[in-house]
Amino acid sequence: MAPPTAVSSGEYGTFDSTDPGVLIPLMQATQEEFGYLPRVEVARIADYLGLSEARVYGVATFYNQFRLEPLGKHYIQICSGTACHVKGASEIFAVIRAELGLEDSSTTKDGLFTIDSVACLGACSMAPLVNVNDEFHGHMTAQKALKLIRDIRAKERKGE
């Protein structure tokens, strides 16, 4: 089997296939490359390190960082740390979910949006906080959150 792309590309440093400690860094590099862990890459990683695929999946699903499905075009993280929670983060999450017609942290059918409730983004003084494509939006309200989503949609429609 071909080696994992993260190894063959050479862009992520070297991975010693005899060191079991490289499993997580290798998956991190793979996710950086693809945005998620594609099935074939998981198989290649397992083969490269001499592990079973089950073992690799076991580690991949244990940690919050790894995803097995591609990310939507716009990635929205709703902070649900303690400070955000007491300032109404769950309402913000509910309203964004409802607007996008999603049940939980997941991706819309058109692949435009992925929403995620995350533990803490660490900018508690701006609570409640939403992170859209790595841009922080603080002091959120339900109406502001809706506007964020609708603005992205409007831009998409215009084909920007």
Place this chain on the structure above:
Amino acid sequence: MNSNKRITTIIVGTGTCGLAAGARIVHDYFADKIAEEPEGSYRLKKTGCLGYCTMEPIVDVELSGWPRVSFGPVTLEGAELIWDMVSGGAELPRDIVLGTHADAEGIHELHDIPTLWETPFFRHQKRLVLKNSGIIDPESLDEYLESGGYRGLKRTVEMTPREVVDEVKESGLRGRGGAGFPTGLKWQFAHDAPGDQKYIICNADEGDPGAFMDRSILEGDPHAVIEGLAIAAYAIGASKGYIYCRAEYPLAIRRLTDAIEQAEEAGYLGDNILGTDFSFELLIKKGAGAFVCGEETALIASIEGKRGMPRPRPPYPAQSGLWGKPTNINNVETIANVPFILADGAEAFRKHGTEKSPGTKVFALAGKVKRSGLVEAPMGMTLKEIIFDIGGGVQGDKEFKAVQIGGPSGGCLPRELLDTRVDYDSLIEAGAMMGSGGMVVMDEDTCMVDVAKFFLEFTASESCGKCLPCREGVARLKETLNSIVKAHRDESPEESLLRFQGVTMMEELAGVIQDSAACGLGQTAPNPILSTLKYFRDEYDAHVFERRCPSGVCTALLEYYIDPELCTGCGLCVRKCPDDAILGEKRHPHYISTEKCISCGTCRQFCPFGAIKVR
């Protein structure tokens, strides 16, 4: 630091919170302006987080003949005012001045402006760990050296490892990551353990929701952590070390990577440190996001490429840790205290804090408090002093209800306990714990049952599933809490019975989990419930017996209706209702069928006219 003072210098705070508040726009504005000027007439620098989050973005200015002045919050307009001042001699924009940095000497024109350290937010703080954060350029080794950096390491290599261990033991430093275990003792175990290969690990996997002090230290003063680790490595005899850092902290990782490179070049890391035969290699491991990895043995498993599950202790990591070798693990803040102790001695460190908890503790003060940010307080300060003197009290002059300390492992303390001293032992006595240092202020609008539920949901999802008390017990506690904040319109008799059973046995179950879970995560998971039951039992009673939420947070216990005067019949709520509970004709007032309504509250969030009300 003041050698180039004649060149006007603008310093922008670019920690994560500063950037989140818009520091990049401000930084780019100054960069553009400076690019238009003759080369060498201005300098633009970055610094870490000063900790005064409410005032971000923060900009400092060093003008010839002036002390360094801090401004904040600096919007684009503020940046223009500052630029007009430094370039065109316009007036000092006093509205956004936070304070000056210098002491009394050499100040003119600014004599009526207090120094930063005299303003209410800073006055009561004692900055040992955060002394450089937000002051020096974290990307510059020179600035760290000028602030006294690597003095501790220089003294260390002249001592024997045993003497270094003793110095730390004498200082009384205790682990800042949660439980407060004496650091010196921990070092001694690793020092005494036989083995040719030993490891040191810095736990920077700050996963506690509502805590970000480790991130600020790593971003604002990375060399302090590197120096502390080199000292620890020397003391226990480790030749290799890891910083296990959250992958969600890209800026911290980048600054650490650069700082490690600088330290290697300058001979503070690598082979033959400072010309001695002590060699130490330091690597960064990116954590992949699992709260349980804060537990030592789980963290080790994660570095070894496994699922981050704890294992029973003993053997302790000091005997058998990473790859089965003696390993010492300390938290970032603990390590950041070490250079000071070795540079100035245990005596100097003991001058701060209390007898049993010497030194300071950094807290992430947030929630419904006026001035939020990073607070470094001497141990033994009361909660009241931290929340009201430093934090300025509750936002919007609402009533203070509780403060949550210690994150998911900690507890909520009520108004009556505001005089509790903040040290390891007093907090545990009060039913909370130091934890990593999150401090979230709650007011009358916060529901304590909801807060307990929030933490239980977090620990339930972060439970690794290895031991039964945590995996099943915490899940049952979560279910019970969920059942008391839910409406019971469609409940079967059997479900009612189970709910009744859950509520009556909640305290007992919590006790069982505390006693029997395998690791710290499980053992402390019931704390949020136990402390809220202890101090806010009336709120539980209101939910259970009266089916109401006194703070109006638990939406499912509310009844929703539409005010016909305000409703325009736009139909938006009809489309958003997940259960088709809203009926009505277009352009005529709608109404909500209480039979069908599941009280999710979605319609209320969407209604542009505020027509949906609750009772």
